[in-house]
Each structure stands twice: as C-alpha cells, then as structure tokens.
Amino acid sequence: xxxxxxxxxxxxxxxxxxxxxxxxxxxxxxxxxxxxxxxxxxxxxxxxxxxxxxxxxxxxxxxxxxxxxxxxxxxxxxxxxxxxxxxxxxxxxxxxxxxxxxxxxxxxxxxxxxxxxxxxxx
Numbered sequence: 001x002x003x004x005x006x007x008x009x010x011x012x013x014x015x016x017x018x019x020x021x022x023x024x025x026x027x028x029x030x031x032x033x034x035x036x037x038x039x040x041x042x043x044x045x046x047x048x049x050x051x052x053x054x055x056x057x058x059x060x061x062x063x064x065x066x067x068x069x070x071x072x073x074x075x076x077x078x079x080x081x082x083x084x085x086x087x088x089x090x091x092x093x094x095x096x097x098x099x100x101x102x103x104x105x106x107x108x109x110x111x112x113x114x115x116x117x118x119x120x121x122x
Contacts, residue, residue, distance in 0.1 A: 002026035009116035022079040022096035030074040038092035
C-alpha cells in the first residue's frame with residue numbers, strides 16, 4: 001500500500017523558517033520524481049519545487065527561488081523542503097507529489113500526499 005505523508009507544517013511569523021518533510025512507503029521511491037505543490041482556496045494549484053529521482057536536478061518556482069531548498073534521501077525514502085524567509089503569500093496547503101519516471105519518461109503513475117497547512121503571519 002502506498003503512503004505519502006507530509007509533516008512539518010504550521011504557523012510561523014514572516015521571516016522565519018519551516019521544514020516540510022514527505023515520507024514515502026509502498027513503492028520504489030528512487031524511481032520517482034518528487035514535487036511540492038501548494039494551493040490557496042480560490043486559486044490554481046502552484047508547483048513550488050521539484051527534484052529528480054537521483055537528486056541531480058531541481059526546479060523552483062520564481063516565487064520561492066533563493067528562499068526554498070529541496071532535497072531527498074533515497075535511502076530513507078524522504079524528501080525535505082527547507083523554507084526560509086517565509087512570507088504571508090507562502091500561506092497555503094502544501095502537497096507532496098511523486099511521479100514515476102522510466103528511462104527518462106513519465107510512466108503515468110503518480111501519488112499525492114494528503115496535504116499540510118502552512119500559515120505565515122505578517
């Protein structure tokens with residue numbers, strides 16, 4: 001059974017830091033690209049960051065570049081998003097997403113976490 005569980009969210013003041021983690025089980029973690037998405041009610045879901053299966057490549061949305069750092073530990077089946085210099089506009093529900101990649105191409109198999117709230121007060 002696949003499990004993808006986010007942790008580390010909460011309420012912080014602007015300028016402070018949070019570390020989100022995503023723990024996975026039930027699938028071959030190192031065959032999957034991992035991404036963090038976030039959603040605010042009434043707005044489209046936004047891709048925040050992504051890391052390749054080998055951790056060799058990363059992506060950051062312009063809105064978080066220079067403030068957020070994504071990493072993964074394939075031995076522990078975990079992903080971490082270090083969020084520094086948080087802003088009120090970072091407030092959202094954050095979702096972990098994994099997508100299988102086979103010989104460099106998406107297989108169509110993906111899973112989502114249940115989401116975790118991050119609230120940044122001004």
